[in-house]
Amino acid sequence: MDFSLSPELRALRERTRDFIAEQVIPLENDERQSSHGPSEALRRELVGRAKAAALLTPHASREMGGLGLSHIAKAVVFEEAGYSWLGPTALNIHAPDEGNIHLMEEVATPAQKERWLRPQVTGQTRSCFAMTEPAPGAGADPSMLTTTAVRDGDDYLINGLKWFITGAEGADYVIVMARMEDGSATMFLADMDRPGIVLERSMDAMDACFTGGHGVLRFDNLRVPAADVLGEIGKGFRYAQVRLAPARLTHCMRWLGQARRAHDTALAYARKRHAFGQPLVQHEGVGFMLADNDMDLHTARLHIWHTAWLLDQGEKCNFESSRAKVVCSEAQWRVVDRSVQILGGQGVTGESPVMRIFTDMRAFRIYDGPSEVHRWSMARKLVHLAEKIEMEAHA
Numbered sequence: 001m002d003f004s005l006s007p008e009l010r011a012l013r014e015r016t017r018d019f020i021a022e023q024v025i026p027l028e029n030d031e032r033q034s035s036h037g038p039s040e041a042l043r044r045e046l047v048g049r050a051k052a053a054a055l056l057t058p059h060a061s062r063e064m065g066g067l068g069l070s071h072i073a074k075a076v077v078f079e080e081a082g083y084s085w086l087g088p089t090a091l092n093i094h095a096p097d098e099g100n101i102h103l104m105e106e107v108a109t110p111a112q113k114e115r116w117l118r119p120q121v122t123g124q125t126r127s128c129f130a131m132t133e134p135a136p137g138a139g140a141d142p143s144m145l146t147t148t149a150v151r152d153g154d155d156y157l158i159n160g161l162k163w164f165i166t167g168a169e170g171a172d173y174v175i176v177m178a179r180m181e182d183g184s185a186t187m188f189l190a191d192m193d194r195p196g197i198v199l200e201r202s203m204d205a206m207d208a209c210f211t212g213g214h215g216v217l218r219f220d221n222l223r224v225p226a227a228d229v230l231g232e233i234g235k236g237f238r239y240a241q242v243r244l245a246p247a248r249l250t251h252c253m254r255w256l257g258q259a260r261r262a263h264d265t266a267l268a269y270a271r272k273r274h275a276f277g278q279p280l281v282q283h284e285g286v287g288f289m290l291a292d293n294d295m296d297l298h299t300a301r302l303h304i305w306h307t308a309w310l311l312d313q314g315e316k317c318n319f320e321s322s323r324a325k326v327v328c329s330e331a332q333w334r335v336v337d338r339s340v341q342i343l344g345g346q347g348v349t350g351e352s353p354v355m356r357i358f359t360d361m362r363a364f365r366i367y368d369g370p371s372e373v374h375r376w377s378m379a380r381k382l383v384h385l386a387e388k389i390e391m392e393a394h395a
């Protein structure tokens, strides 16, 4: 494995770092934000700035108007963008659009790409991804899907209730996952202004970094023409994996930027602030927390880069992306939690950016698979592998 960065990638990293410092961080206290995220007006301003800096939607293919970044290149650029909670919005690499763009590139027809993907890559439009449902529907276990799609002539009629749908308010289109009459699942594309899609409410959440918040969406006899099926009928669960393996990893990349910001803020404070006759950083208790932060950041980065490298070799990486997701979400959380501690009262108030990072990051251990589910699925694979090795040895 060679992790040396090309001169072009180093230059792109520097350009992204400067862009975030000069054009994005100054907007962090902009009033066009609420507990449900940056407003559409602020998003458009940020996207305009990234476009002018030639940094918009860098993960999209060159054919679609992006920079066609490899997974390793994404790891480098997304970490830099993640240094500000507004950075991923500016570069158009935030969830769920980033994952949806990847899925659309892989699965959509040429006509679907022209209609939905191209305007999304230019930052003109946004999307959402509707899979999770209230009990007894799909949650940590996606196979419990209750939303139905029933064939009606040349169309499908979709009925069901989804929640936690990030970006739903103000999104231009949705990718809906629904159960077919034979029990398989299919993904459907639909413009959000079609009759039959009702945004019941936006949910209050701990985080405030996603434009459009997290919505409850009802599908009430939504009529979708067969031409708007995403990929093939019955392959919804497989496409969910196509989307999720890289999407999990890009969460790790962006949140690594936020964890590094929290650590940098804590380190700066600990060097400057005195207690009991010396700077905080000279107290072993604080120094050890900073050293632990450094080790957690480094461990997270190694997992991201290793999995990104495997993805670049064309490997599926479901196991490795689960492992990276658990390691990163927990290591990055520890970094932010320690940073809060080092900052004292400022860590739990808006006086420092770390409070905001703390509340924004908590859900990362739950979405795209809670840590427990990843551990459980990894354990099953480990047992399976051990049994296979044993059988081969006895054969």
Ligand SMILES: Cc1cc2nc3c(=O)[nH]c(=O)nc-3n(C[C@H](O)[C@H](O)[C@H](O)COP(=O)(O)OP(=O)(O)OC[C@H]3O[C@@H](n4cnc5c(N)ncnc54)[C@H](O)[C@@H]3O)c2cc1C
Pocket (backbone or CB within 6 Å): 096, 128, 129, 130, 131, 132, 133, 138, 139, 140, 141, 163, 164, 165, 166, 167, 205, 207, 214, 363, 366, 367, 368, 369, 370, 372, 373, 376
């Ligand atoms: C901020 C946020 C944004 C989200 N965005 C989207 C989105 O855009 N689109 C979308 O479709 N969904 C989205 N989700 C939903 C998210 O993917 C689900 O919350 C997640 O899959 C867990 O499902 P659940 O909330 O129904 O929890 P449940 O399924 O009720 O699980 C609750 C808890 O049970 C435990 N658990 C479950 N299974 C196991 C097991 N096998 N072993 C041990 N413990 C277990 C875990 O601790 C888990 O957290 C989002 C969620 C959040 C919080």
